[in-house]
Amino acid sequence: METDGNSSTGLVNIRLLTKQEQYAVADIPYSVPLTIDTTALNTLLNELLKEYNNETSVEFDFIVAEKLLRCPLQEHLSEHGLSTELTVDVEYIIKNPPPEPEDCLLHDDWVSAVDLRHKWILTGCYDNTIHLWSTKGKHKLVMPGHTGPVKAVAWAQLDNVQGIFVSGSHDQTAILWHWKVEENAVQCVTVLRGHERGIECVRADPTGTIIVSSGWDSYIKLWSAKLEDTTTSNTRDDEPSSKRLRTEGGKSRTPIMTLQGHKEAVSGMVYIDNNTICSASWDHTIRLWDIELGGIKKEIVGNKAFFDVDFSTLNSLIVTGSADRHVRIYDIRSNEGSVVKGTYTSHTQWIQTVRWSDNNENFFISGSHDKQVKMWDIRSTRAPLFDFCGHEDKVLCCDWKNGLIVSGGSDNTLRILKETKNK
Template identity: 50%
Template sequence: MASQASEAQLQVKFVTKQEQYAVSDAPYAIQSNVQSAELNTFVNAIIKETHSIDKTVAFDFLICGELLCTTLAEHLEEKGISTEETLEIEYLERFPAPKPQDCLMHDDWVSAVHTHGNWILSGCYDNSIHIWNTKGQHKLAIPGHTSPVKGVSWVSLTGDQAVFVSGSHDQSAMLWVWNVSGNSVDCIVTCRGHEKGIECIAVSADGNRFATGSWDTNVCLYSTSLTVEDSVPAKKKSKPEQGHSRQPLTTLKGHREAVSGVKWMDFNTVVSSGWDHLLKIWDCELGGIKQEIAGNKAFFDVDWSPLSNTLVTASADRHIRIYDPRSTESLVKSTYTSHSGWVQAVRWSTTKDTLFLSAGYDGQVKLWETRSPKTPLYDLSGHEDKVLCCDWSNPALLISGGCDNTLRIFKAKHKE
């Protein structure tokens, strides 16, 4: 029976949103046992006839909202779709495979990374922060923290001055100013307010505030504004402190265990993930919870996409989930399973609403298409130990850091 099904012929129509590759919507008869590769050859042949394009384009095929990763017959059977009717297949240009570019060595585990334009910040378990350029050249090693650095984020980059923040297990967050041409850095403000180590950090889109999440179960919000007074050296105190000391604008209390991830959804809304199996969406002005989403295992990270208005989460059950907080039915839109260990970090693409990156304790970094839940688009191999962090803030660079003491950079062929 199976062999008859696989040899059956189907009527299909090919459609695309990419006008330059559009073909006639006349139905074609094809074998039901074809896979993506054969469909690629077929569609490219039609395009060459229609548009006299010489190059061969790699396409993905979308059928009933999901990318084709098996034979056509298996895909249709799984979706419960009849092979009697004419099937509509959407084709879209495949995101090209990212190319390994650099491997930046550190003296200890790399636990945090953030890119802004041509500059990369990394945080390390030897308590140091590092600045690199995107060509892989090391610009500066910055001491100051007294425990591992778990979060780093650029705040602003104007002319010759860059401002960034770091959060550490030493319970402090530091606000730094980097003089780019002089290549010197000063800690202007040390932010206190947590009673245990800081695990994550995020800066608001306007750069005016940042949020920290901690093992003390709280989320703290701080101002990033640098006053004239901040640039004057702090007076000698009995307790050594770098720069001026600053307290939180607001402390958001509600998690019952460590806060593992924090992100701004808009200027007044922050989402946090916790070891208590909860995601919390906070109203920063009122200091209260807008919404709470329960998972079934500890969450290790969360990221928000303003392009798709959805959250992506990393969890202890090895699954990645996408949540739509506005949904009136199931909040979980889809689940992605491929990692064989804890998923430690997730990051959305900032330019493509269907792409995201994940990093796990299995040493794997994976690039996903939201419409392909069972199979990642690409595995970005190279790490030889657990991967602790990843970043895709610069659309052209996919970056990850881990317990093999390396920061690995993959270059994406970026198409707008």
């Protein structure tokens, strides 16, 4: 870091800026100690706001060089190669409050899969069942049918009348389901057969017409999500379990396409757009696939096995969880320099699951075998925003949509957190 008269006296000029106009102060330089931290900055800013008749004390976060300030300003400037000679722009935003616990949904076995859509939650269990819940915690249906642990669930389409979703299992099959919402009756549409080993991941394309699955056989398979008439009986919430759906009578369907190239289990997938899939594998690689051509567009090599991947339409970045206990952010569009845009270290064991927020381009969550779910801001690699305690065993799955954070684990629970809004 360059030095000057200011640094020799231990002072630096800063300009306090915000996009939240109700908390704006004069756009002039303020001389502050180089050792100033977020606590002292909050004190300074709230004193300035009192001059503008703002009597309410507000807690802020501070952004310098597009990164959240998490250490004394002098250390932050040095870390990012910034000079103290020029006035430093310090942007401030209202500090995000922690999400609050909302509910805990009990299952009979490990909760290994979850997918949120509107006001409904799908969960998959190690006791071979799929469950359908409302976000208010009401249990709507249980669906037996698989003969092995259910490792993946995904909504394809959902409205007020019907829902279409898919489940993937270690029994080497995926099942396409049709839920009639008003009747609360579910039907097995078809059994997707073709994988040679257990399925680890299922996703639907943005249009809800194609299902993609992957697993321990290293293959990625694409299937039609089109509904077909079946004679399979319905499952209703008022029917005894002895009458509930079995899939032996369901029709089978073969894949539209099989993508080959990974050398080990494909544990995570996500659609980038209608024609591009991103996959993460135990073979230490992330791959982008062109569905139209049926080939690989790009490969990113990591250090350890990847367990999960997610893509944000808000910032066009992907986030991954890995066996090396790090979360990483990648810019898959980057053709120059490193595609790794951030490495986030706090978990102490394997990171099994990651998901972006659907309403904030900076936020994501991670879940680990260390029993922790952590909420992160991409502008701070030093520490997570929040650690969520509650799980008593490994965290295996998570999702974040519509202001709800959900996580499932080996303690047989699905925990629900609700975002809290700034006042």
